[in-house]
């Protein structure tokens with residue numbers, strides 16, 4: 485029996501709502517639950533769940549307001565709904581990476597790494613990325629069914645990350661694997677994992693990057709992220725704090741991996757679901773930058789971020805207590821009908837698509853957003869040149885996860901011009 489048969493978004497009492505159940509996202513049946521919360525109880529308390537009690541913030545404006553007040557709503561106790569009970573330190577969620585820090589510490593770390601994904605570096609990377617995207621697209625089978633996710637989305641994302649880190653290109657799939665084992669936490673995915681395999685993988689990741697770091701530190705500075713970090717006075721000592729080192733690297737790998745991958749896959753699904761929009765794209769390639777923003781809104785790769793209240797505080801008439809978990813549901817904010825007309829529809833020339841919540845707001849607003857926008861723009865420019873249609877020919881499979889809105893498989897056939 486699936487979740488939709490067990491629970492009813494229209495009839496169940498609000499007090500029983502638990503929108504953190506991973507099955508809701510696996511079955512892609514979250515829409516009515518969040519719509520009712522936005523309408524009837526926009527700041528909602530769930531008293532019991534596999535992740536313990538938590539507050540849900542579901543309206544666009546409230547998400548923005550919470551993010552603006554980082555003193556009251558802290559990131560330092562973790563940024564995902566789940567507590568890590570696996571006995572390992574989950575680096576992306578431990579206070580060893582700057583996404584899980586508050587200012588002023590956060591600002592210091594972010595400032596030192598951000599030039600790697602700043603305007604100049606992103607512009608420099610574009611020709612290399614375009615070349616690698618073109619290679620991948622030119623080698624796809626035309627007229628045959630294949631899985632878009634593994635052959636294109638994962639591959640393109642792996643090459644982007646390899647470019648960013650100056651990582652050996654032939655080993656790029658390791659980056660994907662390390663990201664996957666980092667984010668696989670049972671309370672978020674509903675899937676048990678092999679802790680030993682995870683530990684061994686993270687160890688391999690740390691050793692590989694340590695080697696790369698020492699190599700780059702002994703060479704002239706280059707534009708890749710490892711070289712930048714190894715040479716910057718603010719970050720060069722990070723190597724002496726292995727957890728911090730691994731945490732910050734994994735943050736960048738995870739930050740860039742699932743998110744970009746799922747945007748590429750979600751974009752293909754969206755265009756197939758809305759054929760009129762696909763026609764608009766064929767007719768007018770100038771729409772691509774706006775379409776990318778709309779794909780990121782519609783897909784919402786990161787479903788939520790968590791904050792923890794540092795004091796008792798009132799939000800929309802609700803009393804949140806010090807220590808309570810506060811979940812910002814970006815997926816819901818992106819369907820907020822007071823901001824986006826006909827919010828469930830994918831509309832590639834939507835005038836305010838770039839007001840989406842998918843990159844967050846405030847001090848933690850996605851650091852890699854420019855790189856993500858560029859990568860997706862280049863991907864769609866190159867796809868449009870080559871193919872009349874990427875036709876989805878079967879059901880896509882989603883991932884059971886309340887943090888990343890993952891897509892596991894999308895069978896497609898390429899139709900040339």
Ligand code: HEM
Pocket residue numbers: 551582583584594601648735736737739740741743744747780784785786789842843844845846847848849850851852853855856
């Ligand atoms: C469509 C693609 C992407 C989406 C939807 C996305 C989404 C997000 C979100 C929701 C946050 C947290 C925002 C907040 O708490 O306010 C974030 C933070 C972050 N993202 Fe992204 N991201 C994407 C791509 C990337 C890429 C390509 C990279 C780098 C390679 C990256 C690196 C980061 C980093 C380092 C942070 C932490 C920033 C901080 O704490 O100050 N992201 N991202």
